[in-house]
Amino acid sequence: MPAGSVAVIVPEDIKVPSWDLYEVSIPCTVFGQPQLDLADPWYSLRLCGTAERPPEGRSGPAGPSLTVRTGYGLDGLIGADTIIVPSVPDSCVEDGVPLRPELVAALRRAHAAGARMVSLCTGAFALAEAGLLDGRRATAHWMHTAQLAERYPKVQVDDSVLYVDEDDVLTSAGLTAGLDLCLHLVRRDLGAHVANQLARRMVVPAHRPGGQAQFIDLSVPATDDDSLSPVLEWARAHLDRPLTVEELAQRVAMSPRTFYRRLRAATGMTPLQWLLTQRLARARSLLESTDLPITKVGELSGLGTANNLRHHFLKQLGVSPGDYRRAFPTR
Structure with missing residues (x-):
């Protein structure tokens, strides 16, 4: 027109x-x-x-x-x-x-x-x-x-x-x-x-x-289940290492099935979804606030290689890690 x-x-x-x-x-x-x-x-x-x-x-x-x-x-x-x-x-x-x-x-x-x-x-x-x-x-x-x-x-x-x-x-x-x-x-x-x-x-x-x-805030979803708070805080502090449902459940003395059910009720996510959300949030924070190489960002966030980091960014955020960093230049 x-x-x-x-x-x-x-x-x-x-x-x-x-x-x-x-x-x-x-x-x-x-x-x-x-x-x-x-x-x-x-x-x-x-x-x-x-x-x-x-x-x-x-x-x-x-x-x-x-x-x-x-x-x-x-x-x-x-x-x-x-x-x-x-x-x-x-x-x-x-x-x-x-x-x-x-x-x-x-x-x-x-x-x-x-x-x-x-x-x-x-x-x-x-x-x-x-x-x-x-x-x-x-x-x-x-x-x-x-x-x-x-x-x-x-x-x-x-x-x-x-x-x-x-x-x-x-x-x-x-x-x-x-x-x-x-x-x-x-x-x-x-x-x-x-x-x-x-x-x-x-x-x-x-x-x-x-x-x-x-640009959506990926901070931790609110939860009314205080019994999960310690293990979720621990998991966020150790995102750079492999984490399994079995290990997280053991830390709160629950069976994996009970932990799965309780976390989903509290956050609306499965344990794997919750971990991916937290790893993406950590990677985004590192890209926004540091000049670390993309490979190092992948390691510290627990998302692995640069290719794996790129895969998850494109799938979840629709943008590559490099483009994301350019949108949030470090001061």
Whole structure:
């Protein structure tokens, strides 16, 4: 499709500091700044507010906020080729406060009229509430994907990717993943050359390897079974050596079968899954904080050879150890 018109839905007010401000600024930077030497015409951008009267910026118990004067209300969605929902209020995500019914209705009308629908981070909750993600694969920031899946069971939530392209409905993970998706839209609309040149001007990668699985916190799952804590702490301190279910069970005076059952009940993982998760977490920590060779990282984490380490990183995180280290340069 040609560049076309892009409507960005802006919340009533934006708390400062806030990730929401960053996510609103992403489509404004990509689509709102004409790059006529790359493509003429460039996109036309309009900011659409969700309130009848934009509130004044204010400070309160929740902290300071600012108001973006949008120039359009929800009627500005009419006729837009692409509609972007950068985020929804935290209360809608954390507390289940309903979205404005006018917003939900406007999203449904726009999609029915043929607009391409895009969400960044928690904006997926708005598309899901409008029913636009039913039966579709979608994503959001990994910290919110469990809530998205629980609240909207018809949505096929994938927390491992940076963004999902379902043709006329696209969703992204949080923060910089929104930039990845916006550059993907430029690539779809205007071609790889334009997207690559725009990425150069923004001093960002045109395409990042892997998905958001590489950013998910793999810390130890919470457990209410205190009897397992000593052996799990011991295991984490000895990940560089071979560990078996039999050895771990013996340390807490349990049979292997009982240990297996108790650990799975406490963490939701089998012993082997738990060990792999901890070894990956150790390897990630070493890659982030040291310059140790990949081979040494594999040894210290208990994942063995560099090839075995690479295999597990690609399978579990979708990125190689080398690419992961480049994403988290040591200070």
